[in-house]
Amino acid sequence: MTVFKGILLHFWKYRILIVILLSAFFIFAVMFSQGNSSENYTSESLRIDIIDHSRSEMSRGLIDYLDENNEVTVSNEENPDIEALEEKIFLNAIDGFITIPEDAESKFTSGRPVVETTADQRSTQHLQMQTAIRQYFTFLKADFDTTGELHTDAVTDLLSDSIDVEIHESVDVEAQSNFEYMRNYTNFAGYWIMLFLLILVGNIMSEFNSPELKQRINVSPMKTSTFMSQMILSQIVVGLFVVAFMFFGALALRTDSLSGVPLGKMFTALLLITAFTLSVHYVIAALTTNKFIINGLANFIAIGMAFLSGIMIPFEVMGQTAQNIAQYLPLYHFTQIYAEPDITWGGAALPMLVTVLYTAAFLITGMILENRRKTSS
C-alpha cells in the first residue's frame, strides 16, 4: 500500500462522518433554497427608518409612497447615529434605513443615484426595499422627462393604485436573486469546507504525525519528498471531492436558477479556499498532534474567520474596525472573487492572487515549523 492509498483509506474509514457533514451541509442548503426561491417571493410590510437631509418635495413624495405599505420612521437629524441604525438592522429591529442627501433633487435631475439604502443584503426585505425605491424613481423620472417638472403626488397616487409587477419580475431582478442565493451558498460552502477539512484532515493526519508512527516512517527508505507529495496529493483528492460535491450539488439544486451567476469564479474560489485550508492544516499539524487542540483550532479559525469576513454577519452592518480587520483575512478575499454577478476574471484576479499568497505564506510557515520540530530532536 502506498502512502497515498493509506491516507485515502483512512478517509474512507471516516466515511460516516463525511456523509454526516456533507448531509448536514445539504440540509441547510436545501432549507436555504426553499426560503429564498424567487418563485415564492411575496412582499411584506417593512420597517424602514428614513434620514431626510433634503426635506424636499421629492423626498416627501418618496416617504409618503413608502409609508403607504410600510412602517416608516422619519428623522431629520443633522448627524444621525449610523452605527445605532446598523445595530438595529443587526438586531432585526428594522429592515433597513434610507439616507436622502441634501442635494437629492439635483442628483435626480442629473441622473445620479439619489438615495442610499442600508439593509441586510442577503434578505428578501432588502430586495423589496430596493424594488420599491426603484419603482418610485422610475415613475418620477418618466414623468419628469415628459413634463419637465416633479409631480410627486401624482406619481404616489399612480403607484398606490396599482402595483406594476413588471419591474419586480424583470430579468435583472431574477438574475440578482439567483446571484444572491449562490453567493450566500458559496459563502456557506467556503465556511463549511474550512471546518470540514480542518477537522477531518486534521484528525487523520494527527495519527500519521504521531511520534511513534513518524519514527517508523522516518527510518524507512522512503524519501521525505515522496512521502510529502503523496500525502499532499491524497489531501487534494479529498478536497476536490468535497468541492465537487458542494459545487455540483448546488448546480443540481438550482438547475433553473443559474442565470446571472458567476459560476466559474465561484468554483475557482472554492478550489482556492480548499488549498488555503490545507495550508492552514499544515501549520496546525506542525504545531500539534493533539486531536482536541486540532478540533479546537479548526472551530476557532473557521468560525472566527467566517464571522469577520462577512459570511455570517453582513459585511455592511459590521463596525468600521471589524471591516478593516476583515480586509486582512483570506476568507474576505475569497468572498470578493465572486462579489458581483458580472465580475470579470480581471476583477477577480486580485482577490484570487491574495488568497493564493495567503496559501503560500501558510505553506512556508508550516515548512519552517516542521523543520524546526525535526531539528529540535
Next chain:
Amino acid sequence: MIMMDGVVKRYNELIALDHFSFNAQDGEIVGLLGPNGCGKTTAINCMLSLLSFDSGDIEIFGRKVDSNNNDVKRRIGIVPQELAIFDKLNVYENVDFYCGLYIQNSKERKKLVEEAIDFVGLDKYRRFTPGKLSGGLKRRLNIACGIAHKPELLFMDEPTVAVDAQSRNFILEGVKKMKADGRTVIYTTHYLEEAEQLCDRMVIMDQGRNIAQGTVGQLQKSISTQERVEVGFLTEDPGMKQRLSELPHVVKVTNKNDNYLIHFEKQENNLANLIKFIESNNLTYTELTSERSTLSDIFLELTGKELRD
C-alpha cells in the same frame, strides 16, 4: 555489522549516552540491558539516525549512519517500544502500509505481508482493527509491521513489555527463528530471563555507559560472586554468620528472611564444604539451596542497584 564507538548524546545538562561503545556481528542476537532510562532507546535511535549525537562514530553495514542513506535503511527493521500501528487500519492493512514504505512491487509485497502475518500468528485476526486485539496481539502486530520487508538487521526495543505469557513465548520463539534465518537482532529489555534465554551476547548499560559486555558465562566470571547458597538452621546461633564466613571461597554472608545467604567467589566444592561444616557442628538444617549467579546478581554487583529499579 554495527560499530558504535564512544558516542556521546546530551539533552542539555543530561548525558543520555556517555562515551557508549557497542558492536554486533552478522547473525547475532545482542541484548542491550539496563533499567528504564539508562539510555537503551537513545542508543537505538542514534543507530537509526533518528537522533543526532554530539560526538563518536556509528557505522552500520560498514557505512557511517546518515538519515539520507536509503540503501542502508532498506536493510533495517524496527520494532519500537511504543505501539506504532494505525488504529483505523486492520491487521493486514497495517502490515501492508509499513511494508509499502520499503517494497514498491505489489505482488512481492503481498507475499511478504502474508508471510509476516503468518510469522506472528495473526492469520485469524487479519481483518481485525487494533482496537479489537489484546495487548499481546497488538505487540505481535507491531512486530509484523517491523519485519515484513525481511530486514537483515532488526532493532527490537522492549517488545515484550506488558505482554501475557503466551504472547511473550511466541515473540521469543519468533526472535529465535529470525536468528536461525541469519538475521541480526538488537534486543533491548529489562527482563533478564529473556536476555539469558535469547541473546548470544549482552551489553549492560547504566547511566548511558556500557558497563559490561559478553556472554552470560563471561559476565558471570567478571563478578566476584560465582555461586550463592541459601541455608536455614533449626536453632539460632548468634555467631553463625561469622563462622559461615570462614568457610573456603566465601565472599560474604547476608541474612535472607530467617536464612543465611552465602556468596562464594568460586564454584569449587562449596556445597560439600558446607555440608561437612553442618555435620561437624551437629547442626540441623531446614533448607539448603544452591544457584549460580544470575544476570540480576551481575547487574547488582556492577551497578549497586536492581535491574528493575
